[in-house]
Amino acid sequence: MKTTHAKLMMILLIAVLMGLSSGSALAEKPIVIGCPLATAFLYGWDAERGVTLAIEEINAQGGVDVGGKKRPFKIEVIDTRDLEPGVPVSEALLAVEKLILDKEADFLIGGPVRSEAALAAMPLLSKYKKVSIVTTGVLTPKYHAMVAENYDKFKYCFRIHGEAKNLVGEIFANFADLKAKYGFNNLFIIAQDVSHARGAAEIIKKVATKKGWNVTGLEIYPTGATDFSIGLLKAKKTNTEIINIWMDMPESAILLKQWYDMQIPALPFGSTLAAAEQPGFWKATDGKGEYTLCNVVNAGNAPSNATPWTMKFYEAYTKRWGVEPEGLGTSSSYMAVYVLKDAIERAGSLDPDKVVAALEKTDMMGVYGRLRFDPKSHQVIPSTDPKEGAVGSILQWQNGQRVVVYPKSIAMGEIQLPPWMGK
């Protein structure tokens, strides 16, 4: 009887101690992660959900070990509104400054989401010495080029997702396959009038011409445009076989509906195509978006088996939010928190310079492959093999499903053409 009592007492004592130890992490001052995000848009809310999920998982495991003390993460989000038409960049900068000064953010993860705003925020980050990991939106190559050009000033800026040049490389790998398989040679480009899309469209035009493609047109539509019929007719008239699309505005869904209604005999190949990234796209277009391709930038934003963590993350996200990971910014925002945790623990401190040094030495297997930063530019190192670097993901809508078709190392299917293309 006595031994049973003693055992019970021991179990109770252990339980209390365990409770105290996990509670002690929560009792410690939290490490504040500030998220400047355009929360009314896909690239904002999916990033917020990704960060929140990672924080909940890490806090449930006891938090972050900072020099021997366990501290929890805490998220603070401010809407930058930078994806809205007509909202000036200064709004996003105010959000960043407010996160730093009012919310006392120790680190920033997420945005600003629009390239123009993210570039403008870089001097603020150096002014306040705040380590920031950009995880969503921002595709301009200028971001990491600025870090490389002026390392001492911009060393606090990191980007953990793919950028426009990676996307261009991935697109041309697919274009080459389509050329070899179907003899395609005519390319029409449609882009939104924003920095990254305009820049990328120009790059695509130059590279395509160099590679022997016949670029039949380049149309740039203002943000918020709702009629694309004339652009599509131009594509049809010029016997275009692939329409390359760079748009992150919600109205891009209209473009694809019009493409179907007008039965344009060309494959819509979105590089940035926010509308088609989301699981709800099929219903939103009544299935008219079938055959649309889009780049969700990193694996994990659509179902695949890139790494053992990919589907684990995919299922955890779906369970937590009642919706599958929706597009660019989801898996990268989730991983940024784990990468930051790893760097803080190795640095043993929240000191920004020590964390920067630790982040530069990051080497971990994540949701979308091996994660390492280029030590000079702080851009995540890309690859088509998840064992070597961060892999991208291009999907095609097939029969109501998002099917990953690129890179081959993680593909779940092959590109199909709409029947009215007659191939």
Place this chain on the structure above:
Amino acid sequence: MEILIYGTINSVALALYALGFALVYGICRLPNFAHGALYVLSGFIAWTMINTLKTNLLVAVVATLIVTGIIGAVIYRLFLIRVRGMEISEIIASYAIALAILEGLRWGGFRGMTYTLPVFVEGSMTIGGISVDYQRILVVVVGAALVAGLWLFTHYTRVGLALRGMAQDERAALMLGIDSDMMAVVAMGMGSMLAAFAAILLLPLGNIVVESGYNVLILAIAVCIVGGLGSWMGAVLAAFLIGFAQILTVVYLGAHYQMMVALLAIIFTLILKPSGLFGQQKELEERV
């Protein structure tokens, strides 16, 4: 051929955006800056009826028109009547209401790209070698019928005549026993119903997004300024001018400059003929 077809469609769409705004301003001299917000709100009302309440399309359309009309009338009765006649206050108050509606929708979770309304007729046809879907043809047909219906209503019904009386001279209308506040409520209700009508016809071509409320407002204002504030026929003519100018711009200059057309139209009209094409009352003031 594509310029003719898509120019006409674009022009009718612009006219639909602007008619409600022009009607309210024409009758009670109220610049309703909540017009774009009412357009978006009616889209979400229809979406909720079809997807959440599972009503059929026709019921949803009728209910949306009625509910939006009532909302417009209530907005006037509760808020705008208090600032009636003070033009700057009217603009500020109606724009504040627009912000409240749009930001309220966003706050309420109506965000993203997945809200759409079903088309009335599925499929497409070829006209002169150019393929056009039936919904766009329907927009043109119904838009034309609506303009004709409005003309008949304002010329051959008692309420319509009272509204015209108000539009021509509010004090004289008062002396003839027309209740100007009641007519303003009716005008605001009708203007809101026209915004809903435009939404139900045009939103199935794309998706319902909160941000489009601001674009619709800008386009409606551009059309009304060019046509002459207060003139419904001027608005229709201006819609065709801007609509074709936009399509010609897309064809010959590039889609990039499309939005500039509407803004340049406002600037040039204000420089060359501030009263617009048919703004007769303002024109008289200019002469004085």
